Amino acid sequence: MLQLPNDYNTPIKDKDGKYHLCCPELVNVRGGKNIVYVTEAGIEVKREPLHRYKNRINRRKIFTRGDNMNLKDAKDLPKEQLKTKTKSKQIKMKDIMRAKPQSETKPKQKRDNIIRIYHGNPDPDFEAYYGGGMEYHDYGKGLYCMEDIELAKEWACQYADLSVSYVYIYSLDLTGLPPIFDLNDCPPVYWISALAEHRFEKDEPLRRKERREQLIKTFPIDCKKYEIIKGWRADDSYYAYLRNFLRGDYSYEATIQAMELGNLGQQIVIKGRLAYNNCKKSGRIIIEGDNYIKYLERYNDRDNKARNSLQTLADVKGLYIEDVISEGERGRWKVDL
16 A cells, blocks of 8 residues: 655645645546645646656665655755755755754644645635535535545636636645545435435426425435445536436336446535634635636546436436335435444
C-alpha cells in the first residue's frame, strides 16, 4: 500500500522556479490516479500521474543524509555541507524557503483527521453557513463538496452563460464529530429514496407522487440527523432516470446502472452545526477564459453520455417500482439507520 507523507515538508518547485512546502495527496481522476501537491493554504502547486511518482521515488531520493532528509533538515546544514550531502542534484540555498526560528514556528496540527474538500460555485463571495443551501438538493440543505478537485471544477463550470467560476477549498476536521454517514454502505434503494424525497416536482402527476411517497415510507432516511453525508452525486440528467423509475418505465436494476454509467462521482455534504464549525475555508481557485470552457465541455460531455444511455437502459429487465416497494414491505434491503 502506498504510504504518502502526511505533513507539509515536501519541497515542490512551481512553474516560476519557486519552492513551496507541500503535502502530496492521492486523487482519483478520469483514467487513473494522480498525486497532487498542495500547500498548507490549500493551493495546488503541481500534479503528476501516480506511476511517475512511484518511479521517481524508487529511482532516487532527492534529499539524503544517511537516512531520508527532508527540507527542514536541509535548512539546518551549512551551505558547503549541503552540496556534499545531496546526491541527486545540488540545491541552491536561495531556492529553499528559509525556516523561521523555533520560537516563531507554530506546531503543525496532525492531518490524520483532516480531509480536504472542494465546493464549486459561480458566486465570487460565497460563504458557507449552517442552514444554508436548498432543500431540493440531493440530501436537502447543506454544503455540497467533492473530494476530487477536477469534478468540483466541472460542477463549478456547468453554466453556459458564464465565463468565470470558483472552486472553494475547505479543510474538514473530523475530530470530535460522529462518523460520516456513508450511503455507499446502504442498499442503493436508500439513495434513490433520499433523492425522491428532496428532488421532486411540485406539479408531478398524482400516480408518480403516490409511488414516490410509498418508496420514502418503505425506505425512510432522515438526512437532517447526520452531521456529514457521503454518497453519489445526482445531476439533472440522472434525475431523468429517477422520474422514469417512479413512472414504472425503468427497472430498479437499470436505475442503478445509470448511476454507474454516469460516473458522477462521490460528494461530501456538510449538514450539521458541529460539522460546519469544523469546516474551514482555506483558499479559492478562479476558473476563467479557456479554462472555464474546458471544464464546461467536460461537464456537458458527462451529461450527454448519461442522457444518451437512457435508451439502452430501457431494455434492462428487473424489479419495477411496485416490486421494489413490495419487497421492502416484506423486509428486503431493510437496514437500521
